[in-house]
Amino acid sequence: MYDEGLIWLSGENGSGKTTFLKILCGIIPVRSGTITVNGNDITLSDIQRRRVVYVNQNTYFPHLDVEGHIQWAGKLRASRIPLQEVMDAFGIDYSGRVGRLSLGQKMRVAMATAFFGTPDVILLDEVIPSVSGQDEIFEHLSRLSTRYSIDVILVSQNIPERHSGPIYIMKSGTMEKVR
Template identity: 35%
Template sequence: MLKLDHISLKAGDFTVDDVDLTVASKEYFVLMGPTGSGKSLLVKAVCGILPVQSGTICIDGNDVTDLEPGKRQVGYVPQNSSLFPHLSVLDNILFPLKVRKLPKKKAMSNIEPVIEALGIGSLLSRSTVNLSGGEQQKVALARALSFNPKLLMLDEPVSALDEPTRCEICGLLKRIQQDFSIATVHICHNLEEARIVSDRIAVIADGRIAQIDTLKNLMDKPKANVVKKILRLAD
């Protein structure tokens, strides 16, 4: 579903260098690494917000490296949810469909399953400003799923939440990913989060991929110190 081929990019002084990775369709892929390791930059590059210096990004077999963000069919949930404060919850969720000029009736029927799956029916008329952190993330997820994207990119979607809410949302994310059969890339630096959601994990440090494998294999055979450190296996 997603294939990154020798991706290099630069933001200020920081460089992400020669990243290769593949995410299968229907796979829940977790990108782990310490703060400032380049995880978010990589996600932004896949979403088209940040240009790459070299390499290619393929989504569903199509080269999207030079495609503008809106044409990549990627649902993006940023760290702070980034809901539009001037729109209600419903208008936020309908926003991508309004952009695509879908009639309101068709748009409403499109978002119904998403709203039901996330259990946010009671929030629709509310302003986004007064929502709790967990509710905001659910609405942001609904908005990202509303236009049936091929790929879901979640940039630390639960890092700002308290522990019980974090576990609840992680469980929800995994269930949604399975229900909608959508390839998902989830950034985190929390082992518990990765344990709940991941099919495979890539550990990234200093802008380079250190190891990609299932959590079990990473735990059993860590290939680098940074992997041990991230998985809390280091002495």
């Protein structure tokens, strides 16, 4: 990956999208080949050192409150993004324990947490479809991605027409760039 901004990855069920993302962030070990992010070979790096954050519909900490959840990422790596900016970007104007929120609200908190950790790459695995106001979220993702040089791979079946960035389609474990 070389600073490509917002990337859309689509493909049929079982085509290997999630497996690909898990290999990218280090949950599944690489059997062959290399992974390079901005010129750095991270193939053998621990998941903690890759600076590639994986988000799906289960990636939240129910016992933390909303602000504590987002700030938790900042305790691990100094954030380059102000807390308020990331909360505004994802429309987080609510509080309380994350476990008590709706799925869409949880996903906003999870994405905000991922951005607050300012990694090199954020992988959003079927996260966007569970969030309302997708166009707005999409714009903020694009803005944050460009402003803070964070590549974002969005996995979803539906690709919005207004998306102008790279699009990849996964077919039986093989990725094809269609734009």
